[in-house]
Amino acid sequence: MTLRKWFLLPARAWMALFFAVPLAIVCGYSFLTRGDYGGVEQPWTLENLTRLADPLYLAILWRSIWIAALATLLCALLGFPLALFISRAGRRKNIWLQLVLLPFWTSFLVRTYAWLFILRDTGLVNTALARLHLISAPLPLLYNDGAVLTGLVYNFLPFFVLPMYATLERLDPALVEAASDLGARPFTTLWRVVIPVSTPGLVAGSVLVFVPCLGAYLTPDLLGGGKSVMLGNLVQNQFTTARDWPFGSAASLVLMLASALLLAALLRSRMARELM
Amino acid sequence: MTPVLELRNVVKDFPGHRAVDEVSLRIERGGFYSLLGPSGCGKTTTLRLIGGFETPTAGDVFLNGAAVNGLKPYQRDVSTVFQSYALFPHLTALGNVEFGLRERGVAGREARALAALELVMLAGKRDRLPAQLSGGEKQRVALARSLVIEPQLLLLDEPLAALDPKLRKQMRAELKALQRKTGITFLFVTHDQEEALSMSDKLAVMNEGRIEQFGTPEDVYLRPATRFVAGFLGAINWFGAAGVRPECTRVSREAPEGVPRLRGAIESALFLGNCVHLNATLEDGGRATAEVPREQNHFQEGEAVWIHWHPADELRFE
Numbered sequence: 001m002t003l004r005k006w007f008l009l010p011a012r013a014w015m016a017l018f019f020a021v022p023l024a025i026v027c028g029y030s031f032l033t034r035g036d037y038g039g040v041e042q043p044w045t046l047e048n049l050t051r052l053a054d055p056l057y058l059a060i061l062w063r064s065i066w067i068a069a070l071a072t073l074l075c076a077l078l079g080f081p082l083a084l085f086i087s088r089a090g091r092r093k094n095i096w097l098q099l100v101l102l103p104f105w106t107s108f109l110v111r112t113y114a115w116l117f118i119l120r121d122t123g124l125v126n127t128a129l130a131r132l133h134l135i136s137a138p139l140p141l142l143y144n145d146g147a148v149l150t151g152l153v154y155n156f157l158p159f160f161v162l163p164m165y166a167t168l169e170r171l172d173p174a175l176v177e178a179a180s181d182l183g184a185r186p187f188t189t190l191w192r193v194v195i196p197v198s199t200p201g202l203v204a205g206s207v208l209v210f211v212p213c214l215g216a217y218l219t220p221d222l223l224g225g226g227k228s229v230m231l232g233n234l235v236q237n238q239f240t241t242a243r244d245w246p247f248g249s250a251a252s253l254v255l256m257l258a259s260a261l262l263l264a265a266l267l268r269s270r271m272a273r274e275l276m
Numbered sequence: 277m278t279p280v281l282e283l284r285n286v287v288k289d290f291p292g293h294r295a296v297d298e299v300s301l302r303i304e305r306g307g308f309y310s311l312l313g314p315s316g317c318g319k320t321t322t323l324r325l326i327g328g329f330e331t332p333t334a335g336d337v338f339l340n341g342a343a344v345n346g347l348k349p350y351q352r353d354v355s356t357v358f359q360s361y362a363l364f365p366h367l368t369a370l371g372n373v374e375f376g377l378r379e380r381g382v383a384g385r386e387a388r389a390l391a392a393l394e395l396v397m398l399a400g401k402r403d404r405l406p407a408q409l410s411g412g413e414k415q416r417v418a419l420a421r422s423l424v425i426e427p428q429l430l431l432l433d434e435p436l437a438a439l440d441p442k443l444r445k446q447m448r449a450e451l452k453a454l455q456r457k458t459g460i461t462f463l464f465v466t467h468d469q470e471e472a473l474s475m476s477d478k479l480a481v482m483n484e485g486r487i488e489q490f491g492t493p494e495d496v497y498l499r500p501a502t503r504f505v506a507g508f509l510g511a512i513n514w515f516g517a518a519g520v521r522p523e524c525t526r527v528s529r530e531a532p533e534g535v536p537r538l539r540g541a542i543e544s545a546l547f548l549g550n551c552v553h554l555n556a557t558l559e560d561g562g563r564a565t566a567e568v569p570r571e572q573n574h575f576q577e578g579e580a581v582w583i584h585w586h587p588a589d590e591l592r593f594e
Contacts, residue, residue, distance in 0.1 A: 174362035177329055180349040181356050182376035182425065192375075196366040 029249035038243040048250035064231040068213035071152040075160040075209045083164035143225030151219040160205035167201025278341040280305045280461045286335035295321040297485035308455045310464045312472035313482035319465045327356045355422035356431040361414045363406040369417045370402040376425040392424035432464045469509045481505045503593045513564040524589035525566040537584035542575045
């Protein structure tokens with residue numbers, strides 16, 4: 001074996017053991033029958049997949065895609081100007097980047113819990129508004145789609161900002177000058193030069209936000225209060241309370257397929273192909 | 277007539293250094309002008325001040341008689357061909373050329389953009405993206421993109437620097453022809469004296485943020501105003517206070533009569549094809565180069581010779 005192969009061996013072994021094998025197990029489980037106390041039994045069946053075609057589950061799949069897409073859009077609307085600002089911040093760039101990354105210094109779970117304290121009826125927002133006599137009864141900020149979206153956007157914004165920043169940072173300033181020189185006002189330059197040229201960052205950032213949002217279960221669980229169920233929660237329920245491992249496996253298989261298909265569609269789009 | 281461009285005592289300071297120092301310049305409509313100087317002399321900054329990418333620390337920039345100090349690039353009727361070309365990578369050659377026309381809401385955009393591409397002989401590559409064009413072709417697209425909006429003044433920032441030497445020479449003639457054909461005033465920035473001399477109607481020689489001389493190529497080459505100009509435009513031998521161009525410097529075995537002369541020895545003879553450069557070390561420790569025709573190169577290395585010149589060819593400075 002060459003040195004190169006030896007070098008890759010640990011990574012290959014790791015991927016095989018902890019990625020390929022579990023994936024194969026999930027695929028296999030999807031076609032088996034549930035055991036009485038969890039686990040799986042024979043015979044092989046397609047029933048788990050056909051059950052997902054039930055309108056109830058299709059609605060959950062659709063909701064997940066919808067919420068993930070909305071979270072991605074919000075991350076793009078917030079993240080693009082932020083990334084643009086940081087890429088132009090000169091020597092203060094690194095300070096701003098550190099601030100974007102600061103939330104990662106604490107755990108995802110703690111940060112999500114913090115939102116509970118901000119949004120609940122006796123939380124920061126409602127207390128402040130009540131003290132200012134702007135509201136008489138607490139606003140329903142928690143346990144709805146809005147709360148889930150807030151949590152998702154908050155948690156995944158850095159995943160959009162970082163690749164977007166990296167792309168904007170590399171943008172040749174002469175392109176902006178050339179556009180201005182040819183008569184384009186700042187907004188036109190943004191729309192017709194900066195955004196099209198930084199599409200690779202836009203696509204990368206969107207994928208990095210959309211995919212984990214689609215499979216999110218902690219945020220909808222805590223901030224949606226079980227009322228705002230996404231596909232991730234369905235999978236989790238099947239493996240825990242419902243003890244239906246085959247159905248859970250089938251649901252996560254569908255989740256993976258949905259992500260992969262959407263990704264493929266995005267990457268095949270004409271603009272992305274030209275620029276990446 | 278109002279000059280198309282006038283700079284009045286323009287100063288540009290950057291933290292720690294003055295890039296442009298009290299520059300004044302008047303450029304008449306319809307000619308080919310150059311800003312020539314070594315790198316870091318402030319010529320590109322001067323161009324950026326005219327284009328609107330920098331604002332002067334002091335002094336005024338006038339375009340067509342109107343002060344434009346505070347105007348943004350998109351409010352000025354000038355256009356720049358950037359050194360890096362700065363073509364929009366997501367637009368085709370035609371799309372790049374159309375960009376400025378779209379901003380101006382011009383009718384018959386595509387026809388005019390195509391005409392501009394034809395002017396630079398690139399109509400056949402209209403649908404290519406910049407990544408699919410060669411360096412010379414990108415250069416032409418950048419030119420067409422600026423020319424098509426018919427600016428009062430076209431600024432060219434070392435546009436030939438990135439091209440290979442053969443293409444660079446060919447582009448000189450083409451640029452000059454384009455200027456004559458379109459009638460647009462060109463202001464060309466370069467550090468290459470041969471480029472500036474061969475293309476310009478008038479050129480300004482810059483050094484350390486100042487314009488040392490502004491005149492025709494003959495003026496600045498034959499009658500340089502300062503030692504710097506004499507040395508920067510072409511080679512020069514210094515014989516005490518007198519400067520003599522290599523082509524005016526003679527070499528002989530016998531002592532010449534009635535002209536200034538110095539003893540020296542041939543150090544090397546460089547065959548350049550069309551002529552020979554004889555490098556000599558002088559008795560006083562100095563050196564001199566003489567450009568002589570091929571047939572006069574009958575000297576041996578190390579041979580003792582006389583270096584002489586005609587007093588009328590001396591360039592003297594205070």
